[in-house]
Amino acid sequence: MTDFEPNDKQQELIDATSGIHVVDAGAGTGKTFTITRRYANLLQQDETEPDDILLITFTNNAAAEMKERVVANCDYSMSALRDAPINTFHGHCHELLLRDGFSAPTHLGVDDRITSSTRLLENEVVEEDRFREFISQFADEHPEHHDFLRVLRENTSLLEVIRELAAKGIFPTSDGWYRNGESYLDGDFEAFEELFETANEPNEGANGPTQSDLRDDLSGFERDRCFLPDAPAESELRDNYPSIDHEWADRAFDEERDALKAFVHDIYFEYIEFALRQNYLNFSFLQMFAFVLLCEDHALRESVQFDHVMVDEFQDTSEIQFKLALLLAGTDNLCVVGDWKQSIYGFQYASVDNIRQFEERLGNYKRELNSDSERVAFPVDDVTGIKLEKNYRSTQSILNFSRHSLGLPATSNEEVDLDIEDDITPLTATTDHDNSNIEAFTSDDECEAILTRVQEIVGNREYAVEGEDGELRPPSHEDIAVLTRTRRFGRELQSHAREYNIPVAYEGGVELFGTEQAILLLAWLRLLEDRHSKRGWAVVLEEAGYTLDEVKTILENESYPSNMLSFRERLASAETVGGIARLVFDRYGFEDAYADALVAVLQGTFDSTTHNRGAIVRFMEQSLEADATHDVDDNPGGDSITVQTIHAAKGLEHPIVILANINQYSFPPSGGGADRIRYEDPVGLRQTKHYADAHGRPHIYDNWRYRILSKCLNRDYDEERRLMYVAITRAESHVLFSAGSSPSPLFENLPLEPETVEPDVEAAGTTRTEQSRLQVSVPVPDIPAGQSPHSLMDDRVFSDVDEGRGIEFGNQVHDFAEQYAEGAVVEPSNKDERHVAEFLDSLDGELRAEENAYLPVTVGEQQVTISGIIDLLHVTAERVDIVDYKTDLGRHAESEYRKQLSVYYHVVRAAFPDSRVTTALFYTADGDRIEIDPLSKDEIVDLIDRDYAEAQPDGEEEPIIR
DNA sequence: ACTACGACGTTTTTT
């Protein structure tokens, strides 16, 4: 884009160096390009320096990118712009507070200060932990609030309320609420009344009016609830037809809430005090204190205001951020850029009306801020709108189609109130071709269906995409992105793809604490702590291959393997969390991005002086519980399909987009919002339950008023439609929509005829799904239920031969060996792989890697099949060599390996009756090839027999060894 | 055609 000249509208914005501008910058209209050009143009003007222009971005990455692109467009160097105010709201507020805001808390009547050592608490899990600690103190000190605390299901739900209030600019002070905050808490009856009336409007039936949605929704009013005695009966509430009586609007809204407000006030205010006492701020408080500071300290505000303020992604700003922008603007040179159709961060308190009702809010906020003193000194009635209408990304068909998504009903009977023609600025494509396929498909197995379609698309001219040279070419994997509403589906798809060796790059946060790496680290940390040591041992022993029975015995006798005990000693002497983590990861051979990310997160949250392992264990447990996500840079690179959430894809583009998992309950997601004390516009602060002693019985009663209110506040699916819009407009050339067996209305209402896809995925190359152990499978009817196939080998011997390595490492070496044997161009990445390569190079016969082996034998009366995978067959004219790679450092498992190789021996003997068959182990650590003398078939049968004799008596289920 | 009721299945997004 940098190479192009701006179009007329873009140029208009670039040249608009003064006055208030609100820019409607739709998807792919070259927004960043235009903003950076405008920024550079401002710098061209005399007397305007980088320090005079505040440029607010949504993310830190965006800020960094902006800087780079500004540098490319003007005479300033990167070093000159390093400290330029190109930042996020949070970042800017942070700097402001550290520089000039130590006393900000005093403006709320908080008797404490921010200091240079006050830290920003970024990790939510850690904050929730602190918050729980705060609540328990609070509960001790405030017996008068106990009834509210009893109503809550989780104490941390109050943290949500605090965040939401803070985002709206509602703050507590020592003696009440800051400025007009309390009026927000009370709600806006007139606005509510309108909602009530809309919901209570009679519907039009075939013969005359039928009951209103509200009356309908209130049927079953008392079902599954228990109200206080002042509640009306359903019959009383609904005795009118077709609408309920208007008096219920007042009766539901008017509620004595002084105690509730006092409770929330005290929690909120004292939590601020608590945080400062503990020397931390959270994201919300950052903005709160910055706002209060700018409001109260007039001299300071004027000294930190800017000549120019630009806000990017304005549709994602919260109300407090809008107000901050006004306070930071010294003049009316205010430019906000965004696209309401891409507002998808409501859960982060973004308020889409900031941009949709820009002028109205601008006026209201100015009035509010100036009510007692002139804080916004510039006129706000002259607002110029600029619409960017040329799209540089998608074809016209995609652009036209994308508009439909904003009008799709998200439930079976939803009516969407949207005038597509009026509300949506049409975009014009600039592509010179339009070969777009826009399709929908369903399948009972959605993951498989998507992979099937991916394979049909790759290399298919029907789905041609634009190449570097502008010519159409068949697509490859990297041209395809699968976008999902939920992270979970994306991860599921990723694991399906892995099974078929389809290259996938999952981009975005992952549940780091649910990974094998984290689980093992947690286990070792636990077994360092006496209190949880058994839970830790169980995980560690199981990972080492002990059966459940064996683990049980070891735990009972506390007879832990000596190598593990000595490892525990080493861990105990480690100084830092990072040190412990590194030792554990080394032991298991984890040298991956997940391990690195874990170390980084742990070191970041627990500074090196923290020796409190209990706290670390708790942190890891809670992070696991909360599915906390962290960015892990784990992408294989190369030609991979991208899988990411729609949120993660915002701002990006992909030649082909598959929008997946448009299913019931997932898109839109159901549930949530179960908080019992909540703030909601326009009804204000409410509680859904009361603790009270009525009917002679103390109980958590349902709040009948809230039940009526909530039926008028029908759920808003606009944001879900916008998500769909964002997803579609990521696509350059083709869009596909996918659903499973129960598609969402969002899918059903698409103006497309869905096709049914029969899953038929071809595995791309073999995958390694088995350890090189044997499985014995027995026909199911012949054994008692609950009796699973089980391993022929004794797993105990594997517990310590892997010292310092692990399954991951073993898999990696095996994978390398397989690829190398098949002639793939792969470079050995460690000593073991070099040994394998040298060994394979020394062979002159035919190489066959990863051959399945099945040996049917008769044990007693039963037909049993023993199966396994032969790592390597080396076939020459007169001989066949069986080779099994072992990554062990020690040698004490050889007797067990002998059983395994014996099975292979008999399989190969049968397949090559005329050749001599040899069996050998190849120890990759030192390159030794050890010949093994195979057991006879009878001896194998005996072993199985004996194993069953052991397994049968107690009937315990044994795990399948995988 | 409309209403009432019960069964059903699910629980997100992240600066």
Next chain:
DNA sequence: ACGTCGTAGT
């Protein structure tokens, strides 16, 4: 704990 969908009954 919730909202939505399907169905039985008027």
